[in-house]
Amino acid sequence: MTMITLFRKPDVFDPNFFISEELLKDPKYKEMSGNAKIAFILIHDRFKKSKLKDEMGNVYCELTIRKLMELLQGNES
Secondary structure (H helix, E strand, C coil), rough: CEEEEEEEEEHCCCCCCCCCHHHHHHHCCCCCCCHHHHHHHHHHHHHHCCECCCCCCEEEEEEHHHHHHHHHHHCCC
């Protein structure tokens, strides 16, 4: 099973920042597909809820590609 593991530094991530408006309005995301924007929002939400940290204090989340595809298709299981 392929796993996506994403890291972030705790000091550069604001869990209260809702990213979707920026994805819709910022010209740098104009070429980004709708599904890519939704995937970004789903992954962002995982980070907000994650309690996983590595030895350096970076917060991370894990998400399988299959699970991400299920979420994008609305077949959450």
